Amino acid sequence: MADQHDENLLPDMLPLYYTRYFPQNIFCRWLSCGNNPKPLSNRELSFTLADDVYLRYLSINDQKEFQTLLQKKCPHKLDIGAVYNTKPSIDRHDAVVLARELVFDIDLTDYDEVRTCCQEAIVCDKCWKFMVVACEIIHTALRDDFGFQNILWVFSGRRGVHCWVSDYEARTLDSPGRAAVADYLCLIMGGENQNKKVHFASDLHSSIWRSLTIIDKYFEEILQDQELISTTEGLKSFLKMIPDETLATQVQENLERMPRSSLERWDTFVTTYNKYCKENINATRKIKYLVEEIKIQYCYPRLDVNVTKGFNHLLKSPFSIHPKTGKVSVVFKPEHAKSFKLEEIPTIYTLLDDSAQDNVQHQSNMRAAVKNFQELVFSLEKAEAMRRKNDANASLLEF
Numbered sequence: 415m416a417d418q419h420d421e422n423l424l425p426d427m428l429p430l431y432y433t434r435y436f437p438q439n440i441f442c443r444w445l446s447c448g449n450n451p452k453p454l455s456n457r458e459l460s461f462t463l464a465d466d467v468y469l470r471y472l473s474i475n476d477q478k479e480f481q482t483l484l485q486k487k488c489p490h491k492l493d494i495g496a497v498y499n500t501k502p503s504i505d506r507h508d509a510v511v512l513a514r515e516l517v518f519d520i521d522l523t524d525y526d527e528v529r530t531c532c533q534e535a536i537v538c539d540k541c542w543k544f545m546v547v548a549c550e551i552i553h554t555a556l557r558d559d560f561g562f563q564n565i566l567w568v569f570s571g572r573r574g575v576h577c578w579v580s581d582y583e584a585r586t587l588d589s590p591g592r593a594a595v596a597d598y599l600c601l602i603m604g605g606e607n608q609n610k611k612v613h614f615a616s617d618l619h620s621s622i623w624r625s626l627t628i629i630d631k632y633f634e635e636i637l638q639d640q641e642l643i644s645t646t647e648g649l650k651s652f653l654k655m656i657p658d659e660t661l662a663t664q665v666q667e668n669l670e671r672m673p674r675s676s677l678e679r680w681d682t683f684v685t686t687y688n689k690y691c692k693e694n695i696n697a698t699r700k701i702k703y704l705v706e707e708i709k710i711q712y713c714y715p716r717l718d719v720n721v722t723k724g725f726n727h728l729l730k731s732p733f734s735i736h737p738k739t740g741k742v743s744v745v746f747k748p749e750h751a752k753s754f755k756l757e758e759i760p761t762i763y764t765l766l767d768d769s770a771q772d773n774v775q776h777q778s779n780m781r782a783a784v785k786n787f788q789e790l791v792f793s794l795e796k797a798e799a800m801r802r803k804n805d806a807n808a809s810l811l812e813f
């Protein structure tokens with residue numbers, strides 16, 4: 415079957431994919447823009463070859479060289495690194511990182527304690543909703559709180575999404591700046607052994623209220639899909655998030671004697687909580703935002719902050735093939751994340767096999783993904799041209 419994954423077919427198929435489908439021209443334009451003021455050749459690319467052979471510190475001067483390199487090495491996976499002050503090389507220990515897109519990596523495996531439909535590498539349309547919420551929250555924050563414009567969203571190929579911010583201010587952000595952005599966007603704290611991972615001590619920042627408005631659009635669906643409080647185990651972890659013991663006991667008694675529907679149980683919890691707060695004004699300080707904290711813990715994006723904080727963390731390139739699924743890392747618009755269907759994501763097999771059942775659909779989705787990428791690169795080029803013009807004007811005024 416053409417749409418079934420067989421890693422052994424990749425060596426024959428990848429050269430065709432890179433020539434026919436990989437948007438090499440737009441890709442090089444995207445990287446060139448992101449490299450300014452240094453040339454494209456100062457950007458690190460890395461290839462993963464068959465049998466996990468790993469080539470780091472590759473670089474290209476132009477699209478022609480890129481095409482030759484792709485054909486020669488036939489990478490199973492492509493990653494993008496930072497822009498250095500010199501051509502990247504394993505021997506240049508003194509090389510300094512000058513720029514790098516601000517990147518975010520959100521992976522569904524980090525949701526394994528809240529998602530019940532799948533675990534580990536498996537993903538379905540139910541747990542994809544966590545990614546929909548994540549895209550909307552992160553995109554809105556980057557745009558409205560930080561003023562970024564060039565925000566690229568890419569399907570990671572299996573179970574998550576990557577976000578690349580290419581605005582000049584983002585690319586040249588230093589390490590403490592990156593850490594500050596990551597910390598600002600990170601609300602879920604603590605490891606496996608911590609039951610309650612969200613604590614709001616003072617009044618909530620407007621960005622948290624905004625995130626809650628986004629979560630509320632999907633909360634009931636997720637609550638039911640994931641059966642968050644309908645199972646014995648789910649209910650047990652839920653009760654552990656209630657720090658007030660008297661309230662926790664009341665909630666437990668009320669929920670255990672009712673039907674197992676997560677939605678009905680949630681409504682009963684909220685009613686019990688409101689009543690308890692009214693009757694125990696002195697006890698409410700530490701549970702003032704309990705409902706909000708639980709919603710955040712269930713649905714707020716779980717970021718891999720190390721990827722965002724690090725300067726030279728390599729990240730999988732847009733339109734790279736995921737070697738384990740054959741899926742293309744397509745570029746999508748964040749507002750379309752909710753209509754994203756995992757089975758409609760093009761794979762190298764369906765694209766290259768004219769007789770495959772999904773061939774036509776996948777071809778068309780591939781064209782749409784390239785168009786999304788193109789649009790972003792055009793607007794990035796425009797912004798870069800504008801910035802350079804302003805810089806030139808500013809330096810003229812200095813003389």
Ligand SMILES: [Zn+2]
Pocket residue numbers: 529531532536537538539540541542
């Ligand atoms: Zn799932």
